[in-house]
Amino acid sequence: MNIIKLFHQFISPRFVYWLSNVIIPYVFVLALILIAFGLYRGIFIAPPDYLQGDAYRIIYIHVPAAYLSLLGYVILAVSSFLGFVWHIKIGYYAARSVAGIGAIFTVIALLTGAIWGKPMWGTYWQWTDPRMMSELFLLFLYLGYMALIVNIRNIDQADRVGSILAMIGLINVPIIHYSVEWWSSIHQGPSIMREGGPSIAPEMLYPLLTSILGFTLLFIFLFLYRLNTMILLRESGARWLKEIIDE
Amino acid sequence: MSNYWLYVIVSYTISASILIIFVWISYSQRARAWQELKKLETKTGIIPKINKYD
Numbered sequence: 001m002n003i004i005k006l007f008h009q010f011i012s013p014r015f016v017y018w019l020s021n022v023i024i025p026y027v028f029v030l031a032l033i034l035i036a037f038g039l040y041r042g043i044f045i046a047p048p049d050y051l052q053g054d055a056y057r058i059i060y061i062h063v064p065a066a067y068l069s070l071l072g073y074v075i076l077a078v079s080s081f082l083g084f085v086w087h088i089k090i091g092y093y094a095a096r097s098v099a100g101i102g103a104i105f106t107v108i109a110l111l112t113g114a115i116w117g118k119p120m121w122g123t124y125w126q127w128t129d130p131r132m133m134s135e136l137f138l139l140f141l142y143l144g145y146m147a148l149i150v151n152i153r154n155i156d157q158a159d160r161v162g163s164i165l166a167m168i169g170l171i172n173v174p175i176i177h178y179s180v181e182w183w184s185s186i187h188q189g190p191s192i193m194r195e196g197g198p199s200i201a202p203e204m205l206y207p208l209l210t211s212i213l214g215f216t217l218l219f220i221f222l223f224l225y226r227l228n229t230m231i232l233l234r235e236s237g238a239r240w241l242k243e244i245i246d247e
Numbered sequence: 248m249s250n251y252w253l254y255v256i257v258s259y260t261i262s263a264s265i266l267i268i269f270v271w272i273s274y275s276q277r278a279r280a281w282q283e284l285k286k287l288e289t290k291t292g293i294i295p296k297i298n299k300y301d
């Protein structure tokens with residue numbers, strides 16, 4: 001019984017608002033340090049690739065962006081589930097907060113992938129490639145979700161309808177991940193999370209892992225910051241918020 | 248310097264620009280929300296629910 005009470009306190013907008021306010025500055029500073037360190041090591045110190053030369057250095061932004069585009073959608077779908085099934089308010093707030101961030105990282109993944117593709121594949125875009133098309137579809141899912149929730153006048157109804165779309169769209173996440181294994185693709189297969197360990201040399205891999213961690217922290221910072229704003233807007237009639245404003 | 252560097256520079260410039268603009272938008276949205284709450288409270292003494300988010 002106490003655990004349930006504790007859980008409800010933990011997911012209350014008041015507690016989330018307080019907690020996010022406390023940790024946001026630390027997450028932001030740590031993110032900047034790790035991104036700077038990872039990108040410096042990756043762009044200036046790591047050796048050029050024997051096949052791709054210096055073009056491979058796009059990996060230090062492309063891979064984190066692509067991974068965060070998927071993580072963002074998983075958070076969107078899980079938060080929507082919490083709101084839709086268990087009527088947890090913070091679930092709906094989190095879903096609205098994360099959609100824009102996920103869309104931004106999807107755009108970055110698509111753009112950097114296209115720019116990387118030109119010198120390596122001889123083309124910016126391949127309409128028949130399963131990885132590119134499923135990632136583009138992910139962007140449409142994000143945009144569709146955002147368009148839906150701002151265009152339904154009743155905010156509770158908007159949350160519910162948006163959640164249904166978010167949950168259905170989750171099917172696209174494994175499709176993106178396994179697309180290069182299931183179908184023929186010009187995109188390379190997995191090089192970090194694969195059987196037999198990563199296929200990248202350690203002097204290239206460690207900056208990449210640092211960069212992934214740094215951008216993940218930037219993602220968390222943006223998520224908490226926007227969630228904070230969302231709580232301000234949606235809880236604007238609450239007594240606890242009035243107390244904070246009066247301070 | 249190989250011409251591959253051009254692709255690298257363009258990639259990072261575009262990505263950094265997008266992220267900086269997005270952080271700025273998030274910052275201004277929060278500042279606007281906070282300002283609006285303050286304004287509403289000063290005017291009426293109570294804070295009505297704000298049902299919008301752009």
